[in-house]
Amino acid sequence: MPSSPLDNIIHELGGPDAVAELTGRKGRLVRDEEGRTVYKRRNVDLGCSMERINLAEKQAFMDGRKLVAIISEAASSGISLQADRRVPNTRKRLHITLELPWSADQCIQQCGRTHRSNQIHGPEYQLFMTACGGERRFASTVAKRLQQLGAITKGDRRAADASDLSMFDVDTKWGKKAYDELIELLSNPLFSSTRPPPPYVRRALGLKANDELHARWKEYLDDAEEAVASVGINTDDKGSVKGFLNRLLGMCVKMQNKVFDHFMAILEEKVRVAKQNGEFDDGVVDIRGESVKVAANFPREMKKDPISGVPLLHFKLDVDRGLSFKRAMEMLDEKAKSNETGKLYPREGFYVSKRPLIGREKEGANGVKALAFLIQRPMSAFAVPSTYIHTYGIHRPNTGLGATDSFESFTEGITPRFSKLTPEAAKDKWEALYRDGLRMCSHGPNCKHGSRCTVGKRVQQQHLICGAVIPFWAVIKEHLEYQKKGGRDGSLQMVKVMRIVRVRCVGADGREQRLVGVEISDKGVAKLDAALNNQPAPQDVKPDVKPDLHQLGRGGASSSSSHGGGASSSDVKPDVRGLRVGAHVKVHGLATDAGKKLNGKSGKIERWDAAMQPSGRWIVRINGQQGTNALQAKNLGAL
Template sequence: MEMVNMHEKKLFLDANKFVAIISEAGSAGFSLHADRRVINQKRRVHITLELPWSADKAIQQFGRTHRSNQASAPEYRVLFSNLGGERRFASVVAKRLESLGALTRGDRRAGPSLSAYNYDSSYGKRALMIMYEGILEQDSLPVVPPGCLSDNPVTINEFIMEAKSALLSVGIVKGYEEHFGSLSGYISDNDMQDVRRFLNRLLGLPPDIQNRLFELFASIFDHLIQDARIEGNLDTGIVDMKANVVELQGTPKTVYIDPVTGASTVLFTFILDRGTTWQLATSMLNEKQKGGLGSVNDGFYESKREWLGRRHFILAFESSVSNMYKIVRPTVGESFRDMHLSELKRKYKKVSCLKNAQKGWEVEYNVSSKQCMHGPKRKLGNFCTVGRSRQEVNILGGAILPLWRAIEKALSNQLRRNHRRLRVVRIETYADNQHIVGVLVPNAAVKSVLQGFSFYLPYP
């Protein structure tokens, strides 16, 4: 009996069995990764049915299938229920993984199943404080609470009263009975930014209010992340620049050659077309609705407000998260952030006549290829790329570490003016399947980059 586990492990590594089931007790010392020295080198899909309380134990479990000398990296699937309080376990593990760095920071595509749940961060603490202040009616909420209508303050007030009572029952809201005699209350300074305590106490609430509170917190969290991304302050590691068409323009320019290694630093210029044609949008919707899998709210929408004399059109279809919808725009394709159904209906109205939607979609698509969303009178002119489908992108690739300080100096004025930081990006050309990784250079700073590195070149 003592050798049963070793025998089963050998059957798995020899490709006689393709499913291995291990418990927490068996999560130490076993190597089940796609080792190049064994027969079974298929990519591992590691399914975790229940996250442990300890982040270190979770990392120990993940290490069973992710080791050196492997033919391919594993794919992790972490399963847990839709109760808001259970996000606590994922949040703790995600924070621990990000502190290690390798799995979640160097490549934003690595470990996405957990890094998306790292709520115990500076953004999570700020989101929690904003939510508490809104519930205590010390400030307004930046998002509409789940299940409420923006034009109906009664439903919002009812939610706030219910949230106060819920937080009181788990000991987060205190003092209103003793000092105030009403539902105003207070939350201690220590609890205002204690995300772990909030997620832990959520487990003591009924599922309905538990999920609504967590959804409100997650919505504020996403709102802060989106603002940081727009402002250029979000550190996301290596960012993939995606587009429907990627074209390399001209010959890459060598700006520096390392005298020791001979490695060169090269400036690449690409033309990206992120726009979505009407034909592509309709095919995406048809694919979603194939087999009756689509939602009744899937379809094309028109904005209720005008911008520069015209209304915007979008395609919305339900995502894997309940009441959340993926948004596709004619100008920039699929949005980074999914939109809640309440926000979708608040800002847009569904289009019943496809001919009207097609006309508006094609107008917006054609205009976005020539100018940004701010119109032709934008002060930055062609340098502004907000809402522009076709744009020029410059990437400084190759040996960039020896020039990191020089790059910062050359781009300092541009970065300071736009309150941004250096961004490392990755781009793939579809024609020759070439992958380029480097620093994104704003169009307005290309000339200064070429001038700033001219003294590094070993030739005139």
């Protein structure tokens, strides 16, 4: 009989003297002095009763007598193994999950075994999974929960180069879109095969763009359709991503991986396009920079929330993206140490461009050339190593970390663009570009746009609004959420641009501070200033809930207009038809059944709600009726 994996693991880790076992087992197979495998009851060596054995093992671990603990689901409830400051063993815990539980909640609970209050440091988790497509389902749900719990956020410094958990997350609205597209394709292989697969799908499926492409693509589609049907995925009624991943487990491993890779390729493309269009919600994003300072005379108060007295603050930040040569070397050294080989991978390191920078061709003998260093990005957790194309973070002296790209497209392109450089050869040139970045744009001292040009300048201004964001949310959202952007086809579209960011920066007093707020462009600042000064009062986030809040809100309106300097009620939403706060009005022209009852009735305008669509509404109290109605200007006549 083969020995149990658990016994093998214990043996490999040094036997029962080194390993605390917290399971429901009564005994185990151990090797005696002569190397024979013998059965031993677990309580014999510990000298305690069977009931207390897990507690004794836990104590041995917490005392530091045993440095490895193996804990099973059966024994895990109520046992804590964190690096508690009250016990001798305060080493940092490395928590390895050998088998992902079926539910994220369960996983969170397991993770909680080593992550509790009063600990000196948090544990490091390693979640193991097989490379089978279906098993990623669990990783996906687990990642989602961990993220909700704030275990990690996008752009978190610690997470930036480690495996970013968000790449496990496929059960999202983009996942659903990708899944729908996949099922659409597979539901009619005959038709689908008439259109060649896009490059990202070809790459994922390992299809080469040659004479055989059509045949191979059709073959895959046929096989995949059959596999999908065989596990009961209904191509007519598109279900959820979760259901799909669950069913995927039923396919043979090879097909499972192919279909999953296909799905991931579509998903990644969808996310890429969404990011480009500003539709992708990144969650809270960190502003990155080597140094971030609050500009002089900031923060500035934009407006005060009349209810709480908390100001809405505008921060201007000077974000220096530049990387000194010293910093570049530090980053490369750090990377070398973290590599398995202990040194940089062959393609990592400094590069110089073959052509000079545009605008700087005439400086010196050969012009000023661009420099960069590359650091290989961690492989995606879903990657198949043999076919994986590595990507590299491209760092520049003036702008820091820029795009991530494959090595081929970085160095080659149409004409060879970059060649490798030793650190010694890079040093002086790097430092010169680093210094230049402070004073001039990438186009050099003679840029035809003059000092206005900001391309490639090290320090960039970013604006943030913080403080009483919630009370002013309606106004902020109305003016900043969308921005007109020209599409490739020359059309104008409204694109979602608002982002919540956080940043660690140095204030005017030299002290470090952390800010969380809404990112805003300099045009946005002007727009918001204008809007705030033309609005009556900031609207409550939930209007019409508490009448007494409205009362307070109106009080704020009058105080802020007097603050504006001699402003009268005319700075309340100007309207040629005499519509203003306090005006008596008559309702007309409403077409809905509920609305028709109001036609002909009169009432008084209470306030203007800019957040209501389309383009704001008047909140009117109709005489003799409970509550208020939100009405458009076209349905109101001043009396």
